[in-house]
Amino acid sequence: MMVPLHSSVGVRARSCLHKNKNKQQQNTSSTKMTKLHNSMIPVLLLRNNIHVFTYIHRKENTRQKGAENAFKVRLSIRTALGDKAYAWDTNEEYLFKAMVAFSMRKVPNREATEISHVLLCNVTQRVSFWFVVTDPSKNHTLPAVEVQLAIRMNRNRINNAFSLNDQTLEFLKIPSTLAPPTDPSVPIWIIIFGVIFCIVIVAITLLILSGIRQRRRKNKEPSEVDDAEDKCENMITIENGIPCDPLDMKGGHINDAFMTEDERLTPL
Amino acid sequence: MYGGGSFLVPYIIMLIVEGMPLLYLELAVGQRMRQGSIGAFRTISPYLSGVGVASVVVSFFLAMYYNVINAWAFWYLFHSFQDPLPWSVCPLNGNRTGYDEECEKASSTQYFWYRKTLNISPSIQENGNVQWEPALCLLLAWLVVYLCILRGTESTGKVVYFTASLPYCVLVIYLVRGLTLHGATNGLMYMFTPKMEQLANPKAWINGATQIFFSLGLGFGSLIAFASYNEPSSNCQKHAIIVSLINSSTSIFASIVTFSIYGFKATFNYENCLRKVSLLLTNTFDLEDGFLTASNLEQVKGYLASAYPSKYSEVFPHIKNCSLESELDTAVQGTGLAFIVYTEAIKNMEVSQLWSVLYFFMLLMLGIGSMLGNTAAILTPLTDSKIISSHLPKEAISGLVCLVSCAIGMVFTTEAGNYWFDIFNDYAATLSLLLIVLVETIAVCYVYGLRRFESDLKAMTGQAVSWYWKVMWAGVSPLLIVGLFIFYLSDYILTGTLKYQAWEASQGQLVTKDYPAYALAAIGLLVASSTMCIPLVALGTFVLRRLRRGDAAPVA
Numbered sequence: 001m002m003v004p005l006h007s008s009v010g011v012r013a014r015s016c017l018h019k020n021k022n023k024q025q026q027n028t029s030s031t032k033m034t035k036l037h038n039s040m041i042p043v044l045l046l047r048n049n050i051h052v053f054t055y056i057h058r059k060e061n062t063r064q065k066g067a068e069n070a071f072k073v074r075l076s077i078r079t080a081l082g083d084k085a086y087a088w089d090t091n092e093e094y095l096f097k098a099m100v101a102f103s104m105r106k107v108p109n110r111e112a113t114e115i116s117h118v119l120l121c122n123v124t125q126r127v128s129f130w131f132v133v134t135d136p137s138k139n140h141t142l143p144a145v146e147v148q149l150a151i152r153m154n155r156n157r158i159n160n161a162f163s164l165n166d167q168t169l170e171f172l173k174i175p176s177t178l179a180p181p182t183d184p185s186v187p188i189w190i191i192i193f194g195v196i197f198c199i200v201i202v203a204i205t206l207l208i209l210s211g212i213r214q215r216r217r218k219n220k221e222p223s224e225v226d227d228a229e230d231k232c233e234n235m236i237t238i239e240n241g242i243p244c245d246p247l248d249m250k251g252g253h254i255n256d257a258f259m260t261e262d263e264r265l266t267p268l
Numbered sequence: 269m270y271g272g273g274s275f276l277v278p279y280i281i282m283l284i285v286e287g288m289p290l291l292y293l294e295l296a297v298g299q300r301m302r303q304g305s306i307g308a309f310r311t312i313s314p315y316l317s318g319v320g321v322a323s324v325v326v327s328f329f330l331a332m333y334y335n336v337i338n339a340w341a342f343w344y345l346f347h348s349f350q351d352p353l354p355w356s357v358c359p360l361n362g363n364r365t366g367y368d369e370e371c372e373k374a375s376s377t378q379y380f381w382y383r384k385t386l387n388i389s390p391s392i393q394e395n396g397n398v399q400w401e402p403a404l405c406l407l408l409a410w411l412v413v414y415l416c417i418l419r420g421t422e423s424t425g426k427v428v429y430f431t432a433s434l435p436y437c438v439l440v441i442y443l444v445r446g447l448t449l450h451g452a453t454n455g456l457m458y459m460f461t462p463k464m465e466q467l468a469n470p471k472a473w474i475n476g477a478t479q480i481f482f483s484l485g486l487g488f489g490s491l492i493a494f495a496s497y498n499e500p501s502s503n504c505q506k507h508a509i510i511v512s513l514i515n516s517s518t519s520i521f522a523s524i525v526t527f528s529i530y531g532f533k534a535t536f537n538y539e540n541c542l543r544k545v546s547l548l549l550t551n552t553f554d555l556e557d558g559f560l561t562a563s564n565l566e567q568v569k570g571y572l573a574s575a576y577p578s579k580y581s582e583v584f585p586h587i588k589n590c591s592l593e594s595e596l597d598t599a600v601q602g603t604g605l606a607f608i609v610y611t612e613a614i615k616n617m618e619v620s621q622l623w624s625v626l627y628f629f630m631l632l633m634l635g636i637g638s639m640l641g642n643t644a645a646i647l648t649p650l651t652d653s654k655i656i657s658s659h660l661p662k663e664a665i666s667g668l669v670c671l672v673s674c675a676i677g678m679v680f681t682t683e684a685g686n687y688w689f690d691i692f693n694d695y696a697a698t699l700s701l702l703l704i705v706l707v708e709t710i711a712v713c714y715v716y717g718l719r720r721f722e723s724d725l726k727a728m729t730g731q732a733v734s735w736y737w738k739v740m741w742a743g744v745s746p747l748l749i750v751g752l753f754i755f756y757l758s759d760y761i762l763t764g765t766l767k768y769q770a771w772e773a774s775q776g777q778l779v780t781k782d783y784p785a786y787a788l789a790a791i792g793l794l795v796a797s798s799t800m801c802i803p804l805v806a807l808g809t810f811v812l813r814r815l816r817r818g819d820a821a822p823v824a
Contacts, residue, residue, distance in 0.1 A: 074551065078558035085558075125556040175365040189346035193404065200411045207418050208663055215661070 032103055038142045069141040070132040071151075077127065080168035092162075096131075099158045103150040104133055110146065132238045148174050276520070277337065277467060278476030283516050286748050287480040289740035290705060292508035293712060294486060296496025299504050300724055304648035306490035308496070309708075312716045314813075318805030319707050320649060323489030325798045326700050327645040330488065332673045334642065335694040336680045338635040339405035341628050342608060343385055346405075348624035355380035356615035373776025379613040382771045385607075389683040391770050392787055396683025403681045410674040413639045417647065417666050421497055424640050431637035436518075438630035439525055445623065446528035455531020458596045459523065474755055477748065478698075484515060485638075487701040487708070490645035500728050504736075533613040534595035541590035552583045602692075606631060643669065687768060687787075695791045699756060700798035706749045707802055713742045766791065 073096075077138040078085045086092070104113040117136060123129040133142045151158070151174050159165055166176040301308035306320030347354050358371035358379060366372070369380040382388050389396045416427045448451055466472050485491060495504065537561075546560035553572060560568055569587075573580045614623050644667070650665055651657050655667070680689045712721055718741065722733045760766070766788065769778040783791070 075499055076557045124554040124556040126550065127557065128554055178360050178366070188350055189343070191409065192346045192349060193342075197408055197411070200408065200415055204411065204415050204418065207415070211661075211663055213418065 010213075069144045069147065070130045071144070071147065071174065072128060072130050074126060074128040074170040074172065075162070075164065076168040076170075077162075077164070080164050093123070093129075095161060096120070099154075099161050100131060100133065100147075100151070101156065103154040104142070104147070107146055107150045110142070110150075132168070152177065166228060270581055275422060275466070275476065276474060278473045279479065279519075280518070282473070282476045282480045283512060285740065286477055286745055287484050287514045287516075288508055289745050290486050290709070291484055291491070292505055292511050293709065293735060293741055294491040295495040295498075295504040296381050296721075296725055297708070297712060299498050299500060299502065300721075301492075302396055302496050302500070302729060303308075304652050305645065306649040307652050308492055309711065312810050315559040315806040316707070316711050316802075317809070318802040319704055319711065320489065321805055322700065322704050322801040323487060323492075324522075324646055324649055325801055326697055326704065327488050327490065327642050328673070329680065329692060329696040329794065329798070330331050331639065331642045331646060331669075332676050333689055333696065334635070335409045335673070335679060336402075336406060336685075336689055337603065337638055338412075338632060338639065339402055340385060340603075341635055341682075342408055344607065344611070345625065345628040345632060348621055348628060349619060353615050353620055353624060354384070355611050356620070361688040364458045369422075370773050370776055371811050375612065377608050377615065378776070380611075381607050386686050387683055388686055388771045389479045390772060391781055392687040392768065393685060393784055398678055398682050399685075401683075402627075403678055406677055407525025407674060408682055409636075410670050410677075412636060413643060414666060414670045416636065417643050417670075418663055420651075420662055421494070421644055421648070424644060428637060428640060430641070431633045433639045434633045435630045438626050438633075439518075439522060441626060442525045442529075442623075442630075443521070443792045445617070446532070448524050449528065449532040449617070451532045452528035453531065454526070454592060455527040455529070455534050455596065458531065459527040470755075474752065477518075477752055480516075481701070481705075481752075483519060484512060485641060487704040488642065488645050489649070490641040493644045493648035494641070496648065503729055503731060505729070505731060506691050529610065530596065533616070533620060534592060535776065536613075536616050538590055538592045540717055541588055545590060548583065548586060552579065552746055568812075570755035603689075603719065636646075640733060687770070688790075690768060691787065691791055691801070692794070696794050696798075699795055702749055702753045702756070703799050703802070706746060706753070709741060709749070713746075714808070718742055 020046050097115045097120060100118045101113045101115045104110045104117075113133065118131060119134060120129050120131045133147055134140070135142055136262070151152065151171055155166065157175060159169055162169055177195065297308055301311050303311065304320070305323040306317050309320045355377045358367035358376045360366070368379070369384060374382070379419060385402065387396070387399050393816050411796065416422055427642035481487075498504070542562050546565065549555065549568070549572065550557065550560055553576065555568075610627060611624070614620050614627060616621050646669055647666055650669070651662060660668075712718075718738060722738065726732055764784050767780050768783060770781045771777075772779045
């Protein structure tokens with residue numbers, strides 16, 4: 001192989017193209033075991049196929065580009081769905097390819113994208129894999145920018161197809177657009193603040209006013225009482241010996257000097 | 269913080285030795301002298317009316333800064349009516365691909381507290397502007413306080429029925445909710461496992477004494493003020509014992525609730541941490557999703573370290589050591605506990621809006637109840653004095669006090685306001701109160717005379733004062749207070765320059781900084797203005813008397 005194996009990305013993407021050109025798919029879903037070493041080492045199935053080698057030699061430049069245009073996808077199905085988690089098998093992969101093709105078809109100039117143009121490989125137990133979209137008429141992979149744009153626009157549909165969300169279906173290198181916070185036109189807290197503020201102001205004014213009214217009433221009574229007292233004091237000197245106090249109407253005491261009307265009439 | 273369950277031992281001992289006697293003393297003084305703190309101590313000895321003045325000054329400082337807590341409680345209460353709670357999600361950054369940077373580094377609750385509520389500046393020197401939102405809430409808080417004290421202590425008495433009983437209802441609801449939370453038992457076990465070696469730590473005893481002292485509200489003059497409205501024959505000994513027992517049992521009850529919520533928060537964070545580590549390992553080594561659990565994490569880490577050493581060493585710096593104990597040990601006190609820790613726990617509960625509203629409503633009731641006691645301590649001496657009350661009606665005096673405190677309180681709503689708040693919180697009351705209570709006890713026991721006081725009480729209430737109280741008043745409590753005083757002073761002197769915690773927005777955490785010179789001067793002024801009242805007023809009275817005797821002598 002002429003191409004130096006300098007990056008694992010390049011290795012995986014290249015092996016992706018190899019395998020898919022030969023319609024070879026790695027069978028990983030059957031080995032859903034805790035055999036960790038299986039998932040570690042990317043399996044390079046180099047086929048002794050001349051067709052592959054000629055393809056490699058002819059498409060060396062595009063292969064480099066293909067490495068950049070591949071995206072890694074990571075799914076966390078068990079985290080998202082718990083008991084209702086489905087197994088990741090070839091049918092799910094087919095659905096994924098269909099969704100990617102669907103997203104690409106929405107991009108202008110790419111309406112002719114077919115499911116067979118989407119290539120998946122290196123499916124691990126995680127579940128994670130790499131995918132790349134090819135254009136067989138020109139025999140190169142579609143630029144990453146276009147794929148990124150397409151996926152971003154249809155992210156919601158892709159998520160819903162798998163009952164996952166942005167966190168459990170991750171496209172590394174494609175940042176997800178976060179939902180903007182819902183800002184009501186008037187912040188809610190000001191409304192509640194205004195209500196309580198008005199209630200408190202009304203209560204304060206009522207209390208102050210009632211306090212002033214009470215004080216005014218208290219001020220009036222002592223002044224009337226004071227007048228009566230003055231008259232009484234003057235009369236003490238005038239009246240003949242009878243002190244004014246029992247005759248005083250202050251406090252509403254009954255004046256014993258006067259007989260009440262009722263007692264004049266003798267009872268029957 | 270000081271050993272969970274074993275903290276109860278110093279707490280209860282200090283309650284019996286220090287709390288109850290001093291509370292009884294203050295109530296008895298108020299009931300006997302039938303005046304606010306200034307008048308009461310003037311009756312004991314004219315030279316000692318400075319103690320009352322010092323109480324009023326400390327209460328005034330407290331009123332200024334304490335209502336800011338109520339303002340924050342209002343702010344959080346109003347924001348609790350949103351779905352989702354604003355402190356549970358981080359706001360997005362400019363191009364909507366991620367969250368705001370400061371929020372990522374800190375947590376969303378801390379971001380909401382430091383950025384949205386306080387809009388805090390990086391240091392106390394940068395003053396910033398008055399933030400209009402907290403300023404509005406502060407205004408509302410003062411209006412509510414004014415509404416309650418408007419008609420004087422009689423109306424305050426009725427409001428206090430409400431503000432004192434409602435928190436209990438909410439606490440009971442929270443107890444039931446807290447105990448049924450996942451992980452609450454962790455917090456409770458942490459609280460009740462006694463760490464006996466902490467008992468040997470003098471700091472635990474000091475903390476117990478300080479807690480009892482400040483939670484009972486001794487030395488503010490509010491107890492004297494309230495007791496002066498009591499019937500002379502009411503049994504203040506019984507009241508003192510009942511009040512202190514209720515106070516302490518409420519504290520213990522509240523701490524049960526607090527620790528169960530604490531345990532929930534710590535467990536939640538611990539499980540979150542484990543989840544993050546598992547995710548990191550799963551992604552790096554492409555393990556099967558859901559394979560890593562809490563139980564096999566350590567084994568798998570060991571296996572991976574041995575099987576793939578190079579890859580493991582790459583990812584190792586990012587792996588955090590998750591530990592439940594370290595989560596539980598992050599002890600926070602004061603405003604941090606109320607507004608950061610609790611909100612973090614609440615946002616993870618179901619129906620979080622309801623719990624949030626309940627919690628901040630309870631906080632508000634407690635805060636307003638404290639404010640009412642405080643303002644009573646300030647207003648009673650003012651309304652008692654003939655000079656002021658003859659010119660202005662009661663409503664106007666209260667209004668004036670509220671207005672002045674509100675205006676000064678606007679300082680705490682500036683961007684650096686929280687740092688000034690911490691200054692007031694730490695220094696305005698602590699030393700001054702210790703000194704005030706010490707002078708009070710000495711004044712009653714030695715200047716007025718313990719025997720005279722005892723016979724007064726017997727005549728007033730009809731009950732004899734047992735030897736226990738006399739021993740406490742004359743000997744043990746003053747010695748304890750002197751000990752506390754010496755401890756605090758030496759602590760301040762030994763630490764050298766005073767430091768404070770400033771919020772660094774770029775790092776998303778608190779950093780320690782030194783106070784600038786003018787802040788130190790402000791602290792000195794705070795402490796001096798209340799403590800110097802005592803000697804200054806004594807000196808002033810002495811000088812006035814000499815002048816009067818000097819005038820009278822030639823006439824005679």
